[in-house]
Amino acid sequence: xxxxxxxFMGGAAAGAAATTLTAPMVHAAGHGKPKVVVVGGGAGGAxxxxxxxxxxxxxxxxxxxxxxxxxxxCFFSNLYMAGFRELGSIAHSYGKLASEYGINVVxxxxxxxxxxxxxxxxxxxxxxxxxxxxxxxxxDFVDGAVEGWDVTHQNAMPHAYKAGSQSELLKxxxxxxxxxxxxxxxxxxxxxRCPPGPYERISMIANILSKKNPTAKIIIADPKEKFSxxxxxxxxxxxxxxxxxxxxxxxxxxxxxxxxPHDMTVTIDGEETKVDVCNVIPAMKxxxxxxxxxxxxxxxxxxxPHTMQSRVDENIxxxxxxxxxxxxxxxxxxxxxxAKVAAMAVRSALTGSKLFPAKFTNTxxxxxxxxxxxxxxxxxxxxxxxxxxxxxxISAVGEDAELRQATYEESVGWYAGITSxxxx
Amino acid sequence: xxxxxxxxxxxxxAICASTPSFSNEIGNAEDGEKLWKECxxxxxxxxxxxxxxxxxxxxxFGRRAGSEEGFKYSNGLARMGKDGLIWEFxxxxxxxxxxxxxxxxxxxxYRGLKDEQKRADLLAFLRRYSDNPxxxxxxxxxxxGTDHEVDPAILxxxxxxxxxxxxxxECTSCHQLTGDNDGIPGIIGWPAEDFxxxxxxxxxxxxxxxxxxxxxxxxxxxxIAALAAYFxxxxx
Numbered sequence: 001x002x003x004x005x006x007x008f009m010g011g012a013a014a015g016a017a018a019t020t021l022t023a024p025m026v027h028a029a030g031h032g033k034p035k036v037v038v039v040g041g042g043a044g045g046a047x048x049x050x051x052x053x054x055x056x057x058x059x060x061x062x063x064x065x066x067x068x069x070x071x072x073x074c075f076f077s078n079l080y081m082a083g084f085r086e087l088g089s090i091a092h093s094y095g096k097l098a099s100e101y102g103i104n105v106v107x108x109x110x111x112x113x114x115x116x117x118x119x120x121x122x123x124x125x126x127x128x129x130x131x132x133x134x135x136x137x138x139x140d141f142v143d144g145a146v147e148g149w150d151v152t153h154q155n156a157m158p159h160a161y162k163a164g165s166q167s168e169l170l171k172x173x174x175x176x177x178x179x180x181x182x183x184x185x186x187x188x189x190x191x192x193r194c195p196p197g198p199y200e201r202i203s204m205i206a207n208i209l210s211k212k213n214p215t216a217k218i219i220i221a222d223p224k225e226k227f228s229x230x231x232x233x234x235x236x237x238x239x240x241x242x243x244x245x246x247x248x249x250x251x252x253x254x255x256x257x258x259x260x261p262h263d264m265t266v267t268i269d270g271e272e273t274k275v276d277v278c279n280v281i282p283a284m285k286x287x288x289x290x291x292x293x294x295x296x297x298x299x300x301x302x303x304x305p306h307t308m309q310s311r312v313d314e315n316i317x318x319x320x321x322x323x324x325x326x327x328x329x330x331x332x333x334x335x336x337x338x339a340k341v342a343a344m345a346v347r348s349a350l351t352g353s354k355l356f357p358a359k360f361t362n363t364x365x366x367x368x369x370x371x372x373x374x375x376x377x378x379x380x381x382x383x384x385x386x387x388x389x390x391x392x393x394i395s396a397v398g399e400d401a402e403l404r405q406a407t408y409e410e411s412v413g414w415y416a417g418i419t420s421x422x423x424x
Numbered sequence: 425x426x427x428x429x430x431x432x433x434x435x436x437x438a439i440c441a442s443t444p445s446f447s448n449e450i451g452n453a454e455d456g457e458k459l460w461k462e463c464x465x466x467x468x469x470x471x472x473x474x475x476x477x478x479x480x481x482x483x484x485f486g487r488r489a490g491s492e493e494g495f496k497y498s499n500g501l502a503r504m505g506k507d508g509l510i511w512e513f514x515x516x517x518x519x520x521x522x523x524x525x526x527x528x529x530x531x532x533x534y535r536g537l538k539d540e541q542k543r544a545d546l547l548a549f550l551r552r553y554s555d556n557p558x559x560x561x562x563x564x565x566x567x568x569g570t571d572h573e574v575d576p577a578i579l580x581x582x583x584x585x586x587x588x589x590x591x592x593x594e595c596t597s598c599h600q601l602t603g604d605n606d607g608i609p610g611i612i613g614w615p616a617e618d619f620x621x622x623x624x625x626x627x628x629x630x631x632x633x634x635x636x637x638x639x640x641x642x643x644x645x646x647x648i649a650a651l652a653a654y655f656x657x658x659x660x
Contacts, residue, residue: 051593356587359591361639363635390642391638400508411607420601
């Protein structure tokens with residue numbers, strides 16, 4: 001049956017190509033509605049599932065595979081650590097996607113992809129067929145990236161780079177630090193999820209320490225020589241948390257680092273320091289399912305910028321952090337933006353709907369201290385080679401407090417906007 | 425700060441053109457006092473003036489937008505103030521020319537004053553109630569004007585709402601389709617013309633927000649029309 005169908009489809013495609021170049025109606029008569037499976041229910045996957053379901057008005061069957069029943073956004077999880085948000089306020093359920101948009105939400109792990117047969121197998125034993133597959137699995141960590149650390153040590157030295165219990169753990173550890181204690185962060189090399197994320201986190205931890213434990217110290221071992229919004233963060237750190245934060249960049253041995261989770265020590269460029277809390281954010285790669293699907297090159301899955309289709313398999317689209325696409329940062333905003341382009345391309349391929357030129361945007365807000373918000377953003381367009389930056393902006397050092405407060409308030413508005421765009 | 429500079433230079437050129445003989449005068453304050461009658465039902469000015477339906481206008485030149493204590497401004501004007509908008513001649517002139525185009529959610533229910541000379545007269549009258557009334561900036565001699573008036577041909581473009589719906593997905597990363605405002609204003613159900621004028625005001629950098637300047641800056645006239653056609657009919 002499968003073989004027959006594939007032969008039939010091949011024949012139909014060849015016939016269509018020979019006669020006319022109409023919209024690509026892949027959907028063959030007689031095998032029900034076209035099926036889309038989305039793996040990963042974050043900013044990329046949830047948005048893509050919702051837009052395909054919403055805009056195809058029931059013509060496409062959408063299944064969303066996501067292991068968590070309650071999704072914690074990584075964005076704003078740093079604000080939770082400083083007490084500016086409740087944990088519950090960054091948690092979202094998939095209820096509306098199921099009840100209002102008719103998406104089949106499956107809480108399970110995708111553990112295998114057969115690209116020939118176009119199936120996804122789930123840890124629970126089920127197999128899902130797809131006409132198009134969207135992979136938006138986010139990140140996993142590179143094994144052995146930080147000497148002395150692997151995921152079995154994530155309790156002693158949390159990464160807190162997938163939000164939820166890890167965020168709670170790190171917050172509790174910071175709050176339990178002894179007076180005058182030391183917090184260390186091992187920052188990741190490029191490219192990684194949320195470029196300003198580690199530095200916003202440092203700001204939020206400094207914020208809580210400056211209120212509760214003002215003689216505490218913060219050390220950052222960073223393999224990079226510069227980082228996102230660096231001037232803005234460093235200016236903010238000296239204004240709000242003078243003398244508390246010691247950033248050791250790549251040019252000062254910040255990349256030569258090992259940790260010992262049993263003794264709670266961090267060794268930076270040969271110098272060992274006893275620490276009370278150590279936040280290890282290792283080097284990252286595309287979520288493992290991309291590797292299992294055989295669509296990665298190096299650590300990431302390269303995509304066609306016009307449609308977010310995998311360069312390896314045109315039936316698979318890859319969104320967000322896991323993709324390698326060009327100039328966009330790995331951010332929730334970027335994944336949400338890419339999801340809409342992919343959703344349009346998938347609909348067009350499966351139902352013949354109009355295909356408009358791809359446009360992308362990103363803005364990343366960061367909080368430095370109470371109501372001291374900054375932002376950076378850019379717009380992008382698709383070229384054949386990559387998603388290319390067109391125009392951008394960044395907050396300036398020396399802006400007045402009112403503008404910084406307005407920027408923070410705007411970020412709160414954005415959070416409400418993007419989460420309702422993701423989850424309905 | 426570029427947008428203020430653009431506005432100042434552009435309009436200063438216009439002022440000079442209309443009143444060439446008085447580099448230090450913006451209009452005829454006596455004529456302006458007659459026009460003020462239309463404003464008086466909502467605004468007060470002069471000794472002891474208090475906020476009424478609108479804020480009092482003593483010291484309006486040089487005042488930060490949305491900053492008069494005790495007056496409840498629209499979100500839009502309050503945000504502009506936070507973004508750094510200071511009322512100077514050129515911006516006040518834009519505002520009273522078409523208040524809704526300048527700040528779409530403004531509570532000022534005034535249709536606007538199209539006649540450039542009359543606006544100059546009215547502002548000359550108001551200028552008496554601000555500091556340093558003689559201190560009117562002179563025009564930079566060679567800078568070209570910035571044209572913020574939206575060409576009627578652009579306003580006449582019929583947008584394609586289907587295209588607008590696709591483009592709108594860029595807006596809804598921040599602006600909620602319910603119209604809710606949790607820090608970023610709702611944009612649904614706007615009359616299409618207001619939407620088009622507002623977007624061109626960002627495109628021309630008269631409205632000060634950097635994200636919106638970027639977003640509007642890359643939209644063509646047809647795309648802005650398409651978005652306007654789509655958002656006009658969206659209901660919460």
